[in-house]
Amino acid sequence: MTAPLLDLRSVSRHFGGLRAVDDVSFTVSDGEIISIIGPNGAGKTTLFNLLTGQLAPTSGSILYLGKDIGSLKPHHRARLGFGRTFQISQTMMSMTVLENAMVGAFLHISAVREAAEKAESKLELVGLAEHAGRRSGELTLGGRRRLEVARALAMEPRLVLLDEVMAGLNQTEVNDVLTLVEKLNAAGTTFLVIEHNLKVVRAFSKRVLVLNRGQLLAQGSADQVLSDATVIEAYIGKQQL
């Protein structure tokens, strides 16, 4: 049997006495789109930081294609196929849109012209090609989020982690990102998506994980999870369905 793309085994991350991620285990198969939901402070971003190597786990192990990657630095994991966007946009405002996207491309490419071509193709995908020469700080919030996605895609990731990439976007922009994710997924990219908008969660994820106080409270189909009494009590009661 081939190993799953990702296999988390009893992963925890403590900050002093706070268990930000507490004994979390789940697997991710190649080609899935998985949503991660949960209240503010549930540990969602911390979980992403553990996956991409910004943080080391306090205990537990993270296997990628069967190999323990828990001690690898972020750039090493990026080379293995991890791409991500950040909840607080990391795009550098004074750089042009193209230069920002090229930062991703330089992960695998050293020639400037080739990196620019790769970056341009990803800007095209997210609908930013015509803004390539502008300073990133001039983009709208939606534009900056799409730029984050383009930069992650320029790394040619096998697995993409999106941290609230739809937050603050209008409905058209949300639909554009959804269409893009579905298109990339159809071409083989796996997605883990932290998302508060439950309509979006229902629309595109076959599997949903619910985090609460660092623990995995539930997992299953969107319908299963969103009708689960413990999930409703912990989270959905506070949300608009």
Ligand SMILES: Nc1ncnc2c1ncn2[C@@H]1O[C@H](COP(=O)(O)OP(=O)(O)OP(=O)(O)O)[C@@H](O)[C@H]1O
């Ligand atoms: N570097 C850190 N040092 C100390 N505590 C931290 C650190 N990072 C996160 N925390 C704490 O860990 C808990 C989980 O935070 P995290 O950012 O993972 O939550 P989240 O689910 O992403 O929340 P949100 O929906 O608000 O983005 C919170 O209580 C947070 O204050």
Ligand SMILES: [Mg+2]
């Ligand atoms: Mg977060």
